[in-house]
Amino acid sequence: MGSPVEPVNNSAVAEPTDKELIAEVLSGQTASFEPLVVKYQPRVFAIARRYARRENEVEDIVQTVFLKAFSKLSSYKGTAPFEHWLMRTATYTCYDFLRKHQRNREWNATDLSDEENDWFENLGEESHAHTNQEAARALVDKLLDELKPEDRHIITLLELERKSIREIADLTGLSESNVKVKAHRAREKMRKSVDRLNPEKYL
Amino acid sequence: MKPSGNKNMKESEDILRKMLTETREIPVDHVPYAFEKRIMAHIEAAPQAAINLWQQWSQALWRAVVPCLAVMILVAVLDSPEAAAPQPQPAPSAPLTAQTQTTDEDLEAIVMLAIETPTLDR
Numbered sequence: 568m569g570s571p572v573e574p575v576n577n578s579a580v581a582e583p584t585d586k587e588l589i590a591e592v593l594s595g596q597t598a599s600f601e602p603l604v605v606k607y608q609p610r611v612f613a614i615a616r617r618y619a620r621r622e623n624e625v626e627d628i629v630q631t632v633f634l635k636a637f638s639k640l641s642s643y644k645g646t647a648p649f650e651h652w653l654m655r656t657a658t659y660t661c662y663d664f665l666r667k668h669q670r671n672r673e674w675n676a677t678d679l680s681d682e683e684n685d686w687f688e689n690l691g692e693e694s695h696a697h698t699n700q701e702a703a704r705a706l707v708d709k710l711l712d713e714l715k716p717e718d719r720h721i722i723t724l725l726e727l728e729r730k731s732i733r734e735i736a737d738l739t740g741l742s743e744s745n746v747k748v749k750a751h752r753a754r755e756k757m758r759k760s761v762d763r764l765n766p767e768k769y770l
Numbered sequence: 771m772k773p774s775g776n777k778n779m780k781e782s783e784d785i786l787r788k789m790l791t792e793t794r795e796i797p798v799d800h801v802p803y804a805f806e807k808r809i810m811a812h813i814e815a816a817p818q819a820a821i822n823l824w825q826q827w828s829q830a831l832w833r834a835v836v837p838c839l840a841v842m843i844l845v846a847v848l849d850s851p852e853a854a855a856p857q858p859q860p861a862p863s864a865p866l867t868a869q870t871q872t873t874d875e876d877l878e879a880i881v882m883l884a885i886e887t888p889t890l891d892r
Contacts (some may be wrong), residue, residue, distance in 0.1 A: 597813060604806040609799035616798040626802065632889075633809045680795060703792035710789075726790045752787070761782040761789075 581768050585649040592640055599642075604633055606652060611657045617727045618661040619668075628664055632657045658724070658738050662715055665716040674709045676764055683709075689767055707763065711756045718753035 583591075583602070591599035608629065621716040636656050643652050679687075686702040692726075711719045717739075724730040724738065732750075738742045 582891055589810070595877045598810070601806055601810050604809050608805060612801055613799040619819075626805070628811065629805070630809060634812055637815075638815050649808050687785075690788070700796050703789045707789050707793045710786075727794055729794070758782045758786050761786050765785065765786060 578624055586645060589640060589643065589645075592637070600637055602648070608633075610650070610654065612721065614654065614657045614661060617723050618664055618704065624664070624668075628657075628660055632660045635660065661723075662716070662720050665719055669716055670712045672712050673763060674760070676711065678709075679764065680705070685704070704766065710760045713760055714753050718749055718756075721746060722749050722753045722757070726754075731742065 583599075585606075587598045588603055611629050611632050612625065615625045615632070619625045619628055635746075636653055639656075643649065676712065680702070682699050682702040683706055688698060712721065712723065712740070720733060724735045725732075730738070732743050732746050735741075735746045735750075739746065740764065741749070745751065
């Protein structure tokens, strides 16, 4: 008979904290970065998908974020949670992406797909709650395409990421009042674009 | 008859708000399968590339050692006064005299050249 196997108490094996993992990475154990990637990649993907439409662009953004985070890990002071530092890096990377891929295209009602037209037509009906959310997303993308990168960045943070004005000011380096003014103007422009896109207006 | 609320609903501000709300509700945090492996492969490849660069530089330096030594010896041999103009070897007891004599001859040649070439003294 073999010796009895000692039971492993899983609860006693505590997972390493972010700070411990970061210390290991900085001491040369590159593999310790993987748990950090696994833990935070859903958040980074969520941010990237607010800025890029194509999935390959989203993946490139996320990859850039983690490679930047790895290469600049020594600059992380540990005063704020690692998540905040990483999300800030993600936001900056997304803004860089916006500036490089500035579209500034003006869309018209004739550019809408069938699904987008249906979305407008079904407004106000009971069944609208279950209509295609992807059509709504495509329409929002069209509205955002018409904004300048900085305005788009602010609207994305405010309306889609649900960040506060103070957080946006902190992320963008603008004053809170400046963020408010830019957000108001950008929203006004979006509202006018809705008027232009809405096929119901022309019926 | 449609209620008047429907008309208000179609006001552009409401439409925009609805669009944004629906967009927010779409789940966007899904991750492609084994995406972390892709990240780690890039991270592990990057330091490797740096190491390879140093290795290549080191190999190039070692390869340059032999030609550099050869050039150094060649230059040293050609530059020595004995190799340029073989002269009778001075007596080992009076090396300073021979050197002084060579220096005097060189000085004389320079002065003669200066006299023959008037543009030199301008």
